[in-house]
Amino acid sequence: MQLFWTFLKIGLFSIGGGYAIIPLIQEQVVHQQGWLTEKTFTDIITISQMTPGPLAVNTSTFVGMQIDGIPGAIVATIGCILGGCVISISLYQFFQKHHESLYVSSALKSLKASSVGLIMSAGFTILLLTFFESSDLSTIGLAAFDWQAAILFAISLTLLRKFKPNPILLMVITGFIGFFLY
Known part of the structure; x- marks a missing residue:
């Protein structure tokens, strides 16, 4: 159940999708739950990028598999996509009603800007993990490069x-x- 709820939260709050969700998944599975090390998480992200399908879904499947085998993969994947499906259907209905609103257009512009920041953060984290095997800036040194x-x-x-x-x-x-x- 904890695996399902963790990935349901990730699916619900994954504004921007793709690379923008990497910091949120990392925070949940590495730092808060302690299920994976940063190295294992980076390996999973790398594999998720190389396999067909959305990054968040692939990552949830691989994390679930790592934690609890095939049942874990199924539960994590369902948790990840359930929130997105509900939100997508609700947003579709909302945008059909308010597609010409200036307020809705303004909100979408700010969400785009936020997504770019999240993507840049994910890229920076992956670079640090690749070059220094840590994303903690206080532990990075030239000797570990x-x-x-x-x-x-x-x-x-x-x-x-x-x-x-x-x-x-x-x-x-x-x-x-x-x-x-x-």
Whole structure:
């Protein structure tokens, strides 16, 4: 039940979805519940990004699997999507009624800005965990910096921005390289 309620809360309060939800999931499963370490959580986020489907749903499934096997995966996934389904249906009905309202348009603009902040926070957390294996700024030091990860990141970013290769191919290649580096 605790797994269901935790992911129901996550599903209900996951404004922005995708990467914006990562800090909320991390806060719940790593810091509050203590179910996972930051390293395991980062691994789950990485796997969730590579598998088809929404990031929040994939993450809830993998966390549930880690905690309680297949029953945990089912319960966490249902908890995660139930809130979104109810909210989506309610919002659809609301927007059908108020689609021309200036107030509704203003609220949506501020939600977009908030989502960008959440996405940037998630990206920063993933970078810290990748380069320093910690997201706690007070424990980060140059001695813990992973130069191999930084170089692989810089090469991947350069390739993506300059040559725009297929991202799946790039993930396969970097995964292969990481297999030998680590």
